[in-house]
Amino acid sequence: MIEIAWFCLVAIMIAGYVVLDGFDLGAGIIHLFVARTERERQQVMHSIGPVWDGNEVWLLAGGGTLYFAFPALYSAAFSGFYLALMMVLWLLILRGISIEVRSHIENAIWKPFWDLIFGGSSALLALLYGAALGNVVRGVPLDSDGFFFIPLWTNLQPFRDVGIVDWYTLLIGAAAFLALAIHGCFWVVLKTTGELQKRSRRFGSRLWWMVLAFTAIITAVSFPIQPNIAKEFADHPWGYVFPLLALAGLAGMRVWSERARDMAAFLSSCLYLVGMLTSATFGVFPYVLPSSSSPETALTVTNAAAPEYGLYVGLAWWIPGMALAALYSVFVYRRFAGKVAG
Numbered sequence: 001m002i003e004i005a006w007f008c009l010v011a012i013m014i015a016g017y018v019v020l021d022g023f024d025l026g027a028g029i030i031h032l033f034v035a036r037t038e039r040e041r042q043q044v045m046h047s048i049g050p051v052w053d054g055n056e057v058w059l060l061a062g063g064g065t066l067y068f069a070f071p072a073l074y075s076a077a078f079s080g081f082y083l084a085l086m087m088v089l090w091l092l093i094l095r096g097i098s099i100e101v102r103s104h105i106e107n108a109i110w111k112p113f114w115d116l117i118f119g120g121s122s123a124l125l126a127l128l129y130g131a132a133l134g135n136v137v138r139g140v141p142l143d144s145d146g147f148f149f150i151p152l153w154t155n156l157q158p159f160r161d162v163g164i165v166d167w168y169t170l171l172i173g174a175a176a177f178l179a180l181a182i183h184g185c186f187w188v189v190l191k192t193t194g195e196l197q198k199r200s201r202r203f204g205s206r207l208w209w210m211v212l213a214f215t216a217i218i219t220a221v222s223f224p225i226q227p228n229i230a231k232e233f234a235d236h237p238w239g240y241v242f243p244l245l246a247l248a249g250l251a252g253m254r255v256w257s258e259r260a261r262d263m264a265a266f267l268s269s270c271l272y273l274v275g276m277l278t279s280a281t282f283g284v285f286p287y288v289l290p291s292s293s294s295p296e297t298a299l300t301v302t303n304a305a306a307p308e309y310g311l312y313v314g315l316a317w318w319i320p321g322m323a324l325a326a327l328y329s330v331f332v333y334r335r336f337a338g339k340v341a342g
Contacts, residue, residue: 002312003305006069007288009318011281013062018129018277019183019270020329021055024048026184028095028122029177032115034188034203040196041115045099046340047191052099054332056092061325068314072146072304073288080140080148081132084164088128095121123177130176134169137226137280138162139290142297146304158225162292168225175214179273182207182253186266189257191340201257204265208254215250215276219243222283226290229283239282246275 031044067074078085098118102111138158140148153163156170185204189197223230233239252268284290291298305311 002308002315003069003301005315006065006305006311007285007301010062010066010069011278013058013065015274015277017055017058017062018180019273020058021052022180022183022273023187023266023269024052024055024184025122025126026180026182027188028118028184029126029181030184030188030200030203032119034185034199035196036199038111041111042103043192043196043340044188045102047188049099050336051332053096054329057325061322065318068318069306069311070288070299070301070304071306073299076142076146076148076289076299080150081135081164083152084128084132088125091121091125091128095125126177126180127173130173131165131169133176133277133280134172135164136289137172137222137229137284138166138168139226139287139292139298141293142289142291142299143293144297146297146299159292168221171214171218171221175211175218178207178211178214179276182211183266183269183273186253186257186262186269190262190266193339201260204253204257208250208257211253211272212250215246222280226283228287228290232283232285236282239279242275242279242282244275246272246279249273249275 027044027048031041035041035044063074094117098114098121102114102118105111140150141162142148151163153165154161156163156166158166158168182204185200185207188200189204192200249268249270249272253265253272256262256264256268286300286302287298288301288304289299306314
């Protein structure tokens with residue numbers, strides 16, 4: 001049971017990171033489309049300025065939790081996805097640099113260049129995160145030792161001789177891109193005023209239909225790609241609560257945005273992301289990394305977990321540590337609540 005508890009904690013950490021860092025990635029994606037003037041671009045930057053680096057702490061905390069609780073998964077994933085992870089690292093670095101150095105020089109080329117880097121790195125990170133989720137759901141060709149290697153792409157098919165990129169992982173990447181983009185829209189709407197707010201609300205309204213379409217598509221194609229999803233939902237019908245959360249969030253985004261209930265719309269976007277991620281997590285359980293070659297070589301919550309004694313001891317330290325981090329996040333968000341200045 002302790003392994004399942006840690007599996008749930010890792011899932012919570014990942015969902016928390018996506019919700020928190022997701023809106024500032026989304027703000028980066030949309031800012032080139034909704035911000036027309038230098039003042040409006042500054043508003044977008046100021047909306048995430050106090051929190052973006054704190055949000056990324058949850059990525060580090062999630063990685064640390066994964067390493068502690070499921071070292072076999074950590075080692076297999078970081079060796080098999082090495083190239084993709086290096087790409088993520090460089091994009092995170094470029095994105096951080098663009099936020100920090102953008103305003104250092106007043107120049108006709110300097111600021112637009114870093115705006116492009118900020119938007120491009122945010123967009124590519126969303127795509128890569130989605131593709132990573134697609135790889136986990138689809139499975140990878142694990143060998144008998146629990147390791148794998150796959151190239152960046154092969155024939156773009158998700159069945160044999162798979163690559164990190166195929167039509168399925170690209171589809172999940174596109175869905176993640178749209179989900180984080182609309183999440184960023186609702187954040188910018190929540191934090192700004194005037195024409196930027198109105199433009200962001202309209203942009204989010206248009207994105208909603210694309211999010212709806214991609215949600216239906218990836219749901220339909222994921223069942224044949226990963227048969228374990230249908231099995232888990234058939235064996236444990238209570239799991240339907242997770243997709244229902246996603247549907248409630250999707251509907252809430254539309255309803256509350258049209259009524260200009262900005263906080264409710266943003267929280268609905270959070271609910272949608274949590275519902276989608278927990279649905280995927282529930283669908284692959286008890287696997288932490290399914291195998292596309294043979295079910296016997298898959299990594300599960302049992303064979304990938306650290307020794308039981310370490311998991312119990314680690315839990316005693318993890319709870320107060322994460323409680324302090326959560327309290328700090330609450331303090332920062334309350335401290336910088338309200339609309340941003342131009």
